[in-house]
Amino acid sequence: MTATQDKGTALRDQLVAWRRWLHMNPEVGFHEHETAAYIEAELRQMPGLLVSRPTETSVLAVLQGGQPGRTALLRADIDALPIHEENTFDFASQRPGVMHACGHDGHTAILLGVAKLLSESPQDVPGEIRMIFQHAEEIGPGGAEELVTQTTLMDGVDVVTGLHLNSQLPAGVVAVKPGPFMAAPDTVELTIRGRGGHGAHPEEAVDPIAIGAQVVGNLQHVVSRHVGAQDALVVSITKFVSGTTHNVIPDTAELMGTVRTFDPDLRQKAPALIERVVKGVCEAHGATYELRYEFGYRPLINTDWVAEQLREIAIETVGPERFQVSKPTMGGEDFSAYLERAPGAYFNVGSGSDAADSRWPHHHPRFTIDEASLETGVRMLHAAALKLTGPPTT
Numbered sequence: 001m002t003a004t005q006d007k008g009t010a011l012r013d014q015l016v017a018w019r020r021w022l023h024m025n026p027e028v029g030f031h032e033h034e035t036a037a038y039i040e041a042e043l044r045q046m047p048g049l050l051v052s053r054p055t056e057t058s059v060l061a062v063l064q065g066g067q068p069g070r071t072a073l074l075r076a077d078i079d080a081l082p083i084h085e086e087n088t089f090d091f092a093s094q095r096p097g098v099m100h101a102c103g104h105d106g107h108t109a110i111l112l113g114v115a116k117l118l119s120e121s122p123q124d125v126p127g128e129i130r131m132i133f134q135h136a137e138e139i140g141p142g143g144a145e146e147l148v149t150q151t152t153l154m155d156g157v158d159v160v161t162g163l164h165l166n167s168q169l170p171a172g173v174v175a176v177k178p179g180p181f182m183a184a185p186d187t188v189e190l191t192i193r194g195r196g197g198h199g200a201h202p203e204e205a206v207d208p209i210a211i212g213a214q215v216v217g218n219l220q221h222v223v224s225r226h227v228g229a230q231d232a233l234v235v236s237i238t239k240f241v242s243g244t245t246h247n248v249i250p251d252t253a254e255l256m257g258t259v260r261t262f263d264p265d266l267r268q269k270a271p272a273l274i275e276r277v278v279k280g281v282c283e284a285h286g287a288t289y290e291l292r293y294e295f296g297y298r299p300l301i302n303t304d305w306v307a308e309q310l311r312e313i314a315i316e317t318v319g320p321e322r323f324q325v326s327k328p329t330m331g332g333e334d335f336s337a338y339l340e341r342a343p344g345a346y347f348n349v350g351s352g353s354d355a356a357d358s359r360w361p362h363h364h365p366r367f368t369i370d371e372a373s374l375e376t377g378v379r380m381l382h383a384a385a386l387k388l389t390g391p392p393t394t
């Protein structure tokens with residue numbers, strides 16, 4: 001085995017060790033105390049990094065390169081989810097009801113790996129590289145928003161990048177796309193107030209369940225009949241709670257759902273489109289309503305030139321046969337907060353394989369990753385750090 005292969009094996013083992021410790025010790029958003037302490041301790045063992053805590057549970061490592069260049073921000077999210085893990089491997093979660101079911105344990109290990117590589121040869125690194133281990137991606141308004149608005153993290157940043165492991169892509173595949181990549185996940189909450197009564201005499205009541213059912217059906221007309229097919233819009237009513245028993249018409253029904261868009265104009269119009277339907281249906285049947293609409297993360301729109309550089313890096317790093325142009329997804333991501341302040345692009349690294357039984361969807365209690373994807377992530381992000389801070393290639 002050559003020295004380079006030795007080094008590669010050592011890094012692989014280290015990545016797996018980091019990821020497994022994190023997987024065993026998951027913490028949900030804003031509570032990542034042990035996670036942040038662990039990350040900080042690991043970073044402090046790497047020479048040449050300036051390590052700090054921008055917020056209580058986030059960690060920042062800054063490396064000043066030995067060459068002139070730009071300032072890049074690399075981001076990993078570190079939080080877990082309130083899910084009870086059903087995996088039985090020996091590094092499964094040791095905290096009942098909490099689990100790394102989105103791959104953020106992998107993202108953290110990858111960024112630690114990049115920090116290690118960069119700290120080993122700072123003389124070759126252009127510019128300044130900031131590595132942010134971000135808290136609370138899974139909980140709105142999100143850790144990114146706090147870091148962007150409440151700290152100096154983004155001051156002087158020229159470009160941002162980060163990745164998400166993706167169980168629906170084969171391990172080792174890298175996918176990126178310019179432009180709209182992930183949707184804005186907004187929330188709608190609706191209370192329909194009717195008038196309760198005897199189930200045998202609906203004519204004397206105003207039935208909020210029957211009216212709510214019409215609202216749910218009619219809201220799909222917003223999608224199919226008020227918005228062009230070229231404009232992506234999803235309206236999903238995901239909660240409908242009402243009533244107590246078989247012969248009582250209840251007073252109220254509580255509904256909740258998610259509204260997903262890419263286009264900022266359509267996003268602004270969506271609440272009024274939805275309210276028009278709710279108002280019309282409720283008034284037609286004599287009910288009143290309260291509608292609450294909450295804007296979540298912004299849509300994630302990749303900057304074209306950064307996405308193009310990542311495409312070039314992917315082709316050099318994993319080869320053209322393992323590169324894909326990603327499809328946009330209706331999922332949301334608070335990485336979008338960084339893109340409000342600097343150009344950048346987010347990309348996917350496949351983590352699914354039959355060998356590792358890692359094709360379960362994200363947020364599933366059996367979710368896991370093929371650990372070979374950790375190395376792919378490190379190679380991509382390390383190359384991106386060097387290229388994005390270096391002299392322009394075009």
Ligand SMILES: [Zn+2]
Nearest residue numbers: 102138362363
């Ligand atoms: Zn997630």
Ligand SMILES: [Zn+2]
Nearest residue numbers: 102103104164
């Ligand atoms: Zn995630």
